[in-house]
Amino acid sequence: MKQTHEINDAIQSAFRLIQQKREQSALELLQPFTHVQHPDLQYLTGICHKALNNWSSAITALQQANNLAPRVEVQSHLAKCYWQLGDFKQAEDLYLAILEVEPQHIEVFKNLALLHLEQNHFESAASWSSKGHTKDSSGQFTKLLGDIEKAQGHLDKAIELYLSVPKHSPIAYRAVHNLGVCYKLQAKFDQAIQCFHLVHRQSPEQYEPLYNLGDCFFAKGQFEQAQEAYQLALKRAPYNTTIHQSLNELYWQNGQQQRFAKSLLSALETANNKLPLIECLAELYWNTGQYEACKQCILQSNYADSSAVMLTLQGRLAATKSDFDIAFEYLDKANKIVAEQDRMCEQAKFAIQLGKFDNASALLEKVLHTNPNSQLALAWLSVVYQATDEKKHRELCNPEFILTTELQTPDGYTNREEFISELESCLLTLHQGKQAPSEQTLVNGSQVSGGLLNRDIEIITKTKVQLLHDIEQSLKQLNATSEHPFLAHLNTQRQITGSWSVKLTEQGFHVSHIHPAGWISVVLYINTPEDDTENGVIEFGRPPLAPPYDFQPFRTVKPKRGQIVIFPSYFWHGTQPFTATENSYRMTLPLDIGIVKNESEARAQ
Numbered sequence: 001m002k003q004t005h006e007i008n009d010a011i012q013s014a015f016r017l018i019q020q021k022r023e024q025s026a027l028e029l030l031q032p033f034t035h036v037q038h039p040d041l042q043y044l045t046g047i048c049h050k051a052l053n054n055w056s057s058a059i060t061a062l063q064q065a066n067n068l069a070p071r072v073e074v075q076s077h078l079a080k081c082y083w084q085l086g087d088f089k090q091a092e093d094l095y096l097a098i099l100e101v102e103p104q105h106i107e108v109f110k111n112l113a114l115l116h117l118e119q120n121h122f123e124s125a126a127s128w129s130s131k132g133h134t135k136d137s138s139g140q141f142t143k144l145l146g147d148i149e150k151a152q153g154h155l156d157k158a159i160e161l162y163l164s165v166p167k168h169s170p171i172a173y174r175a176v177h178n179l180g181v182c183y184k185l186q187a188k189f190d191q192a193i194q195c196f197h198l199v200h201r202q203s204p205e206q207y208e209p210l211y212n213l214g215d216c217f218f219a220k221g222q223f224e225q226a227q228e229a230y231q232l233a234l235k236r237a238p239y240n241t242t243i244h245q246s247l248n249e250l251y252w253q254n255g256q257q258q259r260f261a262k263s264l265l266s267a268l269e270t271a272n273n274k275l276p277l278i279e280c281l282a283e284l285y286w287n288t289g290q291y292e293a294c295k296q297c298i299l300q301s302n303y304a305d306s307s308a309v310m311l312t313l314q315g316r317l318a319a320t321k322s323d324f325d326i327a328f329e330y331l332d333k334a335n336k337i338v339a340e341q342d343r344m345c346e347q348a349k350f351a352i353q354l355g356k357f358d359n360a361s362a363l364l365e366k367v368l369h370t371n372p373n374s375q376l377a378l379a380w381l382s383v384v385y386q387a388t389d390e391k392k393h394r395e396l397c398n399p400e401f402i403l404t405t406e407l408q409t410p411d412g413y414t415n416r417e418e419f420i421s422e423l424e425s426c427l428l429t430l431h432q433g434k435q436a437p438s439e440q441t442l443v444n445g446s447q448v449s450g451g452l453l454n455r456d457i458e459i460i461t462k463t464k465v466q467l468l469h470d471i472e473q474s475l476k477q478l479n480a481t482s483e484h485p486f487l488a489h490l491n492t493q494r495q496i497t498g499s500w501s502v503k504l505t506e507q508g509f510h511v512s513h514i515h516p517a518g519w520i521s522v523v524l525y526i527n528t529p530e531d532d533t534e535n536g537v538i539e540f541g542r543p544p545l546a547p548p549y550d551f552q553p554f555r556t557v558k559p560k561r562g563q564i565v566i567f568p569s570y571f572w573h574g575t576q577p578f579t580a581t582e583n584s585y586r587m588t589l590p591l592d593i594g595i596v597k598n599e600s601e602a603r604a605q
Contacts (some may be wrong), residue, residue: 007033007041014044023051032355034061039069046077055081072098079111084124084515088119106136113144122152139169140301146178153495153596172200173516177209187455187596189216207236211243218246219449221432224253239271241280243548248284254472262286274301279309286313291320308334310344315350323544341367342516345376349383355383373595378485378570383543386551394486401486403474403566407524412465416562419462419494424526426459427587431503446503453499453591463524463589464499469520469565471593474566475544482594486568489519492595499525499591502577504536506552511574512544517567526587536586543572 005119010029016028027048033041046062049055061079065071075316079094094113095108109132116125125148131140146161159182165175180195193216199209202275214229230247237243244264251259264281271277278301285294290512295317298310305311316332328420385393406416413419427588430448453464462599481487497517515521529535539553557565567573569592 002488007036007038007150011038011040013045014048016017017428018044018047018051023050027052037073039065039074043071043074043077044075046081050077050081053068053084055085062291076107076111082296083115086117091115096481104135109135110140110144110397112208113141113148117144117151120151122148128355137166138171139165141174143171143175143178144267146175150178150182150185155186158182173199175214177251179485180209180212184212184216184219185454186599187219187451187453189454189455192216192430199333207233207234207240210236211240211246214243214246214250218250221430223432225252234267238267239273239277241276242495244277244280247286249541251408252288255477260288263281275303275307278303279307282310282313286316305333307339308337308340308343311337315346319350319353319546321519324350324546328354328356337520341371341374342376345374345380348377348380349545352380352383352387354526354548357388360384373489373519374515375516375518375570379543379572383551386541386543387549391565396485397541397554397568397571401478401539401568402555402557402571403477404557405470405474405564405566407562407564408461408470410465411484412462420562423459423463423589424587426457426499427503427526427589448501451497451499452501452589464496467524467589467591468496468520471520474564486519486570494519494593494595497594499589501587501589504586512539512542512572513574514572515569515592517594518565519595520569520593521569522591522593523559523565524589525561525563525565526589527584528559528561528563528586529584531562535577538573538575540567540571540573542574544574 010033014026014029017029032044033043036156042065044062046058049061053470058081060079062074062081066074066078075094075098079098080090082094092112095112095115098108105262107353107500109128113125113132113400115127116122116128126145129141129144129148133145140152142161142165146158146165149155149158149161158237159179160181162175165172166590168177177199180199181193183189183192183195195215196209196216199206200213203209210229214226214233217223217226217229225248227247227534230250231245233243234247236248244267245437246602248260251257261281264277268274268277268281276310278297282297282301283292285291285297292314298304298313299311301307303310304314310333311330314336315327318324318326322352323458329345331343335343335347344367348363350361351363360380364377364381364384365372368381371377377569381391382397385396407420409416410419414482415531427448430452431446431447453460453467470518474567475490477488480490496597498512498515523538536559538557538559540556541554542551543549545551559565
């Protein structure tokens with residue numbers, strides 16, 4: 001057995017290394033003694049593993065330390081490790097055990113609030129935050145209460161809380177940053193930019209304010225400023241895939257294909273953990289239709305058989321060649337590595353394509369058991385019914401669920417045409433992109449995103465108010481039915497989950513798609529073809545399948561200027577190509593409206 005003084009020397013040296021953020025060196029120093037039942041040695045070993053994201057090893061060491069000498073700090077680190085592994089129950093139990101010893105432990109109040117917030121348990125998160133708020137004047141719990149409101153989409157409440165955080169508070173800059181995020185979500189980009197500039201001046205080493213600045217400039221169509229902000233963010237976080245995605249999306253929409261993917265290729269030259277970057281690169285190639293580049297990226301990656309993302313992409317590539325058996329197997333392997341609801345729905349799509357409707361139903365029912373409101377699962381289930389059970393298909397996709405009305409004239413305008421013309425002029429100034437976003441369903445056109453109806457523009461605000469009024473009036477035509485996935489929510493609290501504008505040019509169209517973020521989806525038609533042809537017609541019920549499946553639409557609508565079309569978000573819909581005349585275009589303002597989940601629903605999912 002090692003001498004006691006050797007163990008003590010190792011513990012003291014490891015402690016100094018940990019203070020210097022040299023956890024790997026500390027771990028190597030402690031390694032010869034890991035079998036020794038010494039609480040401090042096991043504790044430091046656990047701390048090192050935790051810092052290196054070796055969660056299971058950290059738990060083993062910290063558990064030994066806690067068994068040898070129970071301490072609050074050991075239990076707190078242990079709880080964090082279980083949290084990181086997704087074992088929320090074990091983490092919560094440990095935090096509650098700490099409170100039995102120290103009932104007023106402020107840090108535990110905060111961690112319990114954050115733990116529940118991560119699970120969308122908003123009432124519990126607010127309860128723990130409020131307990132901390134009464135015992136702490138630093139402002140951290142005020143900010144946390146703001147974070148809880150922000151997560152629920154209560155942006156005005158969140159803004160009020162962030163503004164009340166004391167300016168002298170050590171977390172004031174984080175409150176200002178999240179205030180900017182709220183403004184960004186409200187499409188108040190100028191106010192958001194002011195917040196992010198302030199945070200950047202106070203914390204120039206942080207990448208988040210620069211990234212968010214890039215998003216704001218991108219949404220405003222100020223592409224040069226957006227590019228500069230994203231590039232500065234990457235200097236601080238060179239391997240952050242979210243920043244890379246946004247920068248390359250900017251290049252794509254702005255027609256700068258010569259710069260596309262360069263940032264990722266450069267980052268890969270120096271990255272130790274290459275997998276996230278390679279997955280991001282392969283997905284970018286797929287999303288932009290560069291299938292050969294996507295294939296080569298996968299084959300050269302060394303992760304073709306071990307990454308769920310790479311397996312999924314290989315399945316999609318196989319499907320482009322109608323090799324649906326191979327596609328199904330790739331998705332099956334991916335879901336065995338990491339089961340994801342969207343990927344299970346995609347696997348079900350390949351099962352449908354193969355005529356394996358029982359397999360498809362089993363996958364989709366599994367998703368719906370966990371998430372009954374999954375619009376994607378309902379959409380593919382409707383296709384199973386379309387192929388196998390006409391009665392069930394009509395129950396789920398009754399054409400009468402598609403409602404049409406006309407936008408009423410808002411107050412202050414002589415007629416609807418006067419209002420639509422003003423709105424159209426406003427939207428034309430916002431359409432700055434040279435081509436469609438890479439992941440969108442439109443072909444030959446541009447899109448204005450960024451929560452369009454939240455933009456602080458008078459004509460947009462009037463449109464939002466009038467649209468919501470006209471939608472509510474139309475929905476009164478339907479009767480609530482408790483067991484129906486669509487009709488059951490007619491009287492449920494709801495909120496806008498997305499809004500944008502689409503401008504289609506010559507031969508522009510939408511491929512068949514659904515809206516996963518909605519419960520109902522709505523389209524306001526701003527400019528449409530004025531003829532008696534199928535030019536620009538919207539078709540419902542024709543899913544994006546290859547032969548032999550070519551279902552005929554169960555409803556078509558020939559839209560006209562000022563018309564509103566309302567339908568369940570799981571309805572497959574697409575458009576016939578738009579044949580333009582000189583200087584003409586087809587312009588719409590779509591939005592999604594989702595249901596607001598209560599805490600019990602969030603817990604169930």
